Amino acid sequence: MTDLKRSWVESANSAETQFPLNNLPYGVFSTEGGSPRCGTAIGDQILDLAALEEAGVLSFAGTLKTGSWNAFMALGKPEWDRLRAELTTLLAEGSDAEATLSAHLVAQSDATLHMPFSVTEYTDFYAARHHAFNVGSMFRDPENALPPNWLHIPIGYNGRASSVVVSGTPVIRPNGQTKAPTEEAPKFGPSQRFDIELEMGAIVGTPSNGPITVSEAFDAIFGYVLMNDWSARDIQAWEYQPLGPFQSKATATTISPWIVTAAALEPFRTTGPEREKPLLDYLFEPKPMIYDIDLEVTLAPEGKDETVIIRSNYNNMYYSAAQQLAHHTSSGCPMRVGDMLGSGTISGPEKGSRGSLLEMSWGGKEPLTLDTGETRSFVEDGDTLTLKGAAHGDGYKIGFGECVGKVLPARPVTN
């Protein structure tokens, strides 16, 4: 574990900040009247990288002046490494760049954060053993909860990139077809079992046009975001056989505004749960590729205080993002810059570490009691759900900002 790297931005040296010099996450921000531009968070500030490229302090083919990190990602890993190295030097305590850079710091409190990248395509996986077991128990057969392929394949399905939104975007409760087992025919209306999924998203920065190895996949991942994959369980239960989740997962997926780079997370690599069956060669992981990141979810009813409802860790993943990406390419499927791979719901072994309300309330049978005294089986209108994540170093932590969504009532049903 490396120590805190000290910066001349004093707020970046606090043990409380999510954004010490060790982090340098990438986002897109704007200030009043300005256009969205690339920046990095440092302490309670944002360093305006577009302005630095404009001023000639940084030189990355103009990519930092765009309102998205896609063009920068397309420059390739050596350039990713160069930017991180240059920023680390420029922002370090004692750097002689302080005078120049100070003019390009914007207080985070004065900035609006936008989608940090354009999601090219979005894939969601199913990679935490406890989540797969829990959901299998409820949706299918408790005796055979884990699907037979699960210990062999990083099971995934394609999601809907157009529905990915940045933290802070309101989420409108979806309408959809549902049918309870006791009902004769389906009905159409607001989902009654609207849920969250605590996930991480891995962002592909290096394209490929054929199968790649797990090692190549690891190097192709630019960084990670927090991800809440909103899920309408009642729509899901009725629609998902035989072709998988579709409209139940297409309302919104909220991501954190900051991309934490793989480079920043490198000191936090760790192994996941014990492997129960040997994997096929193409999924061989030459080193641990999962990260030790504490995750939590809070729920705040309209106008009330938040309660921490879930505490989990990214190390509950049975498959790493690198394994998922390698599997994703195994058929020859081309991957492009800006593709996002959702980890799948990150549930741990304890009840309090289950990554969805479906699991926390065991399908609604055991409602949670919030600190406010209210209970929840699923998300209610007006609820604000917030995901947080932090990798803990020695005297510092690395965070993603918050991944927030407030649920608004469903639209009226019209035809």
Place this chain on the structure above:
Amino acid sequence: MTDLKRSWVESANSAETQFPLNNLPYGVFSTEGGSPRCGTAIGDQILDLAALEEAGVLSFAGTLKTGSWNAFMALGKPEWDRLRAELTTLLAEGSDAEATLSAHLVAQSDATLHMPFSVTEYTDFYAARHHAFNVGSMFRDPENALPPNWLHIPIGYNGRASSVVVSGTPVIRPNGQTKAPTEEAPKFGPSQRFDIELEMGAIVGTPSNGPITVSEAFDAIFGYVLMNDWSARDIQAWEYQPLGPFQSKATATTISPWIVTAAALEPFRTTGPEREKPLLDYLFEPKPMIYDIDLEVTLAPEGKDETVIIRSNYNNMYYSAAQQLAHHTSSGCPMRVGDMLGSGTISGPEKGSRGSLLEMSWGGKEPLTLDTGETRSFVEDGDTLTLKGAAHGDGYKIGFGECVGKVLPARPVTN
């Protein structure tokens, strides 16, 4: 049914051409040394629309000079209608534009065809009753072959846009995980049951950001392409539970080079199979929205003549593309210009009209005999598969060009 519209391009007046003046399909082509540009097929020629916009004969905000139809689609339906009207006038027999336009005709035999549009996201449906029944019988339970939701929901799943390729692109047989029921553990290697799916793709030309009605969806569809959704059945059988097809469908999806517009297909609207259960209101179709399009598939072994192996019709669809699109938006899922909706495999009631080899050979139990005397259960290396489609008017037909793919051997397995 309208009659043939005669053109001064003589080859467009033949009863045999796929591209009479009634059609005017949109594609992207290049000639030696030139860059890809927008064109329309007329008889055995391509009219260079980029050159016409350059010359000021057409004026569509420069969109025809791009190498894709996406920018033009984004102009909106009134502009779609205006281009079609202007081209119909310019190319009509007796038009005084003949002298000007003749210089901008390129023989199709001299042109290379490219992807006609950039696929933003790709969704595939499951909308022919006979296909759903056949596959359900083989993959699941013959007694309950049709999933309980099937008569209520246009079942779909998200596919992989990056894998969509234009006609003529070779298709490399995928490797993947498979496990026969008799095997203890899965293995990784070339798919032994590589298959085709005869489909049509509907292209979204008008974006939406919330639920739309079936009528709005009908108007949002810019046009249609032929589509072959290559499918690895052995990979699919092992991976698809519980989240649906993934790598089995991610190798390639081949589309025709020409987009036939909804306007050109308007005279061919028809009803599909009888509805067995009433649909929920949000799927109400105020007029018939399926098209009468004859479809066929041929298979040619390496260096040998082709055999017609499948004859079907787009009117086998239980759900129209408009209903699929309306359903797709029901959860609030945003749709964007260039989204493509695959119809699902278009199987009819007769054996010869089943839209996949899986169905034609009944899972390999009843291999087809080709005209060459060879047999096929699934696709073999070196086979060329070709989809064709035509809507038949009075003395003319409207086609899509050919949708061709040749299968190459799998890549060596490496790690």
